[in-house]
Amino acid sequence: MTDYIEKTSKYVMGTYSRFPLTLVKGQGSRVWDDQGKEYLDFVAGIAVCNLGHGHPAVTQVIAAQADALVHVSNLYYTGPMAILAQGLVENSFADKVFFGNSGAEANEGAIKLARKYSYDHFGPGRHEIICAQNSFHGRTLATLSATGQDKVKKGFDPLMPGFSFVPYNDLPALAEAVTDRTCAVLLEPVLGEGGVILPDRDYLKGAKSLCRTDKLLLIFDEVQVGMGRTGTLFAHQFDDVAPDIMTLAKALANGLPLGAVLATEDVAASFTPGAHASTFGGGPVVAAAAGVVLKTLIDGRVLDNCRQVGEYFINRLRSLGNKVNGVKDVRGRGLIIGMELEYDGTEVVKEMMQRGFLINCVQTNVLRFVPPLIVTEQEVDLLLAALEEVLKTK
Ligand SMILES: *Cc1c(COP(=O)(O)O)cnc(C)c1O
Numbered sequence: 222m223t224d225y226i227e228k229t230s231k232y233v234m235g236t237y238s239r240f241p242l243t244l245v246k247g248q249g250s251r252v253w254d255d256q257g258k259e260y261l262d263f264v265a266g267i268a269v270c271n272l273g274h275g276h277p278a279v280t281q282v283i284a285a286q287a288d289a290l291v292h293v294s295n296l297y298y299t300g301p302m303a304i305l306a307q308g309l310v311e312n313s314f315a316d317k318v319f320f321g322n323s324g325a326e327a328n329e330g331a332i333k334l335a336r337k338y339s340y341d342h343f344g345p346g347r348h349e350i351i352c353a354q355n356s357f358h359g360r361t362l363a364t365l366s367a368t369g370q371d372k373v374k375k376g377f378d379p380l381m382p383g384f385s386f387v388p389y390n391d392l393p394a395l396a397e398a399v400t401d402r403t404c405a406v407l408l409e410p411v412l413g414e415g416g417v418i419l420p421d422r423d424y425l426k427g428a429k430s431l432c433r434t435d436k437l438l439l440i441f442d443e444v445q446v447g448m449g450r451t452g453t454l455f456a457h458q459f460d461d462v463a464p465d466i467m468t469l470a471k472a473l474a475n476g477l478p479l480g481a482v483l484a485t486e487d488v489a490a491s492f493t494p495g496a497h498a499s500t501f502g503g504g505p506v507v508a509a510a511a512g513v514v515l516k517t518l519i520d521g522r523v524l525d526n527c528r529q530v531g532e533y534f535i536n537r538l539r540s541l542g543n544k545v546n547g548v549k550d551v552r553g554r555g556l557i558i559g560m561e562l563e564y565d566g567t568e569v570v571k572e573m574m575q576r577g578f579l580i581n582c583v584q585t586n587v588l589r590f591v592p593p594l595i596v597t598e599q600e601v602d603l604l605l606a607a608l609e610e611v612l613k614t615k
Contacts, residue, residue: 244260261604268445271449273596292501309515319481320502322479324480326359327480334491335407338438343404349383350403352385352408353389355584356407357414358442369415392423406438407440410446413445413583439466441464448471450557478507537601560588561588562587566585566587576610578608
């Protein structure tokens, strides 16, 4: 079965350095490889499978909808999209939704919408967006240009003009960066790829009031931290501040590709017929799956579990950090938790995998834990025991 590894290396472009692991099955917080070995999954497809693998209601609705109708194009109406849009609007700051297929595509849509809104209301030339250093917004040319990490941009010049960068959690720098060409501020309510960085208490509120004063749109990229990851349906709800535009993707359909741009009525009005489009966006199968995801999260029990197990997990990781050498910081909210090491985390990830635990590492030295939101304290205990063994040897 290592055949798949050879074939992938031979025929698939080498944009990923993959682990030598072929996965064939998943259930809840567990996945199995082609040798039958079981792993506890604290990656969850990178914060995607928030309800866990093989969630029965999601699987059932996918099968039923696939049987009824898979695709007809956005020239026509379909039920699952209508119901999902209503659910997202009724449970958020937003009045309208646009559906695409991925996080990058959602952010592309948000960037276009912000520019169009500014053009409609203030005329041409006001198109710049202020972003954060160490942010991540996607790999398409525009979202790459909006990303605050040089390493992913190298070799792709010329990038899209119109993005500037300020340090995260620095309100004076944000105020300083505004010019008469600025139309929006784009922020992640928690930096995910940037190393699990939380906003300071008044940062997002401060960004919002600055946007109000300077007539800028505030865009939150909730692609990674939306859909319950931090213990509230949307991460910005913790800070009690609403954006004008928000993007979602990763966990929206629990593993099927779906992205969304949410906006207030006033802002969404700039997307008129023909202004933007996506062939697959919000198709019946993915939208039906997302409808079940949303309903399950709104029910509340999964979010309660996320907050409760998240708190347990972070406290236990902190005690572990005090017990072993080389742990610089433990931080997070809900079930996105980072453990910053004083050394490269790659070996830890590999040794955890040998012990049957999937974790990953961002910014080379931050172990990131983003398990399904249904993970139990017992499963966390299993991971902690293995992690203690591994970290002790470092
Ligand atoms: C993953 C991610 C993206 C990109 O999503 P894709 O679906 O991979 O295009 C954008 N923003 C954030 C915050 C992300 O974590």
